[in-house]
Amino acid sequence: MKSNIKEGIVEVVLAVMPITIVVILLQVVLINMPWEVFARFLIGAAMVMTGLFLFLQGVKVGLLPMGEAIGAELPKRGSMFFLLFFAFVLGFMVTLAEPDVWVLVGFVDSVSEGLVNRYILVASVALGVGIFVTLAMLRTALNIPIAYLLASGYILILVLSYFTPDDFVPISFDAGGVTTGPVTVPFILALGLGVAAVLGGRSSMNDGFGLIGLASIGPVLGVMILGIIYS
Structure with a gap:
């Protein structure tokens, strides 16, 4: 337990400290922001490290084992329909829980002034992920080459x-990127x-990976189709 906590602290420090050091150097050498703003940044960085540590521990303790x-x-359960149905539901719901998705849609809603609900x-993003997680499970069950x-x-x-309208194309590719966030990735990987x-005779290395690449296609297509509908 102590070793896991120590490893988690090291992971968080290595993840957050580089950008923190860069911002500190910029503050001292170049930018010279008001010290009130800089102090808020330092407090925020400490809060991020604390929150990230707790989040990673939660992923390791609960999310990964549950997904697997x-x-x-x-x-x-012996039913292909059962497997595919719950793969879709889990892909859809885990996307709704992904904080990166809500950050993206918040910015889109703000920039578009409410044009895009x-x-x-x-x-549309969650549907895309759900459909392609389902396809990924079908691919694993039927041993379909992922390249196809x-x-x-x-x-x-x-x-x-x-x-697709020009305004929706960049949004769609960003939507594919945000679904590879800290909630979606570990759960879908563990599920795969x-x-x-x-499944007997299957290779976990060959069939268990590639799901995130497939899942990230779904949101791109979903937002593109949404843009065509809006137009």
């Missing part, structure tokens, strides 16, 4: 980009590894 346990249990945008799905997804993205470990 669910992934291992679903195939045992944040809840509709979140729903990735190539098909990116070809579809290229085609839709010609029909659990499914791959249970």
Whole structure:
């Protein structure tokens, strides 16, 4: 337990301290912000490190084991529909819990002055993730080469980009990026590894990875389709 806590503290320090040091150097050498603003930054950095440490401990203690346990249990039910349905539900719901998604839609809502409803945008992103997590589970169950799905997804993205309004294209690619956040990634990876470990004759290395790459295609397509509907 003590070693896990020590490792967590080291991970957080290595993650946050470099940018903190850079900002301190900029403050001293170049920017010279008001000291009240700089003090708030230092307090915020300390709060980020504390929160990130607690979050990572929560992921290791609860999120990863639960995701892997669910992934291992679903195939045992013997129903492909059961596996795919709950893969979709879990992909959808874990996206709603992803803080990076809400940060993105908040900025989009602010810049567009309410033109793009944040809840509709979140729903389109979550639907995209849910659908492609389902495809990833189907790919694992049927042993479909991941290259086929990735190539098909990116070809579809290229085609839709010609029909999507210009304002929605950059938003769609950012939507694909924010779904690779600290909540979605560990849960989906653990889910895929659990499914791959249970299905006999499958390689956890080959079938358990690549899910995040597939899942990130869904939000891009979802927002592009939303843009076409808006236009």
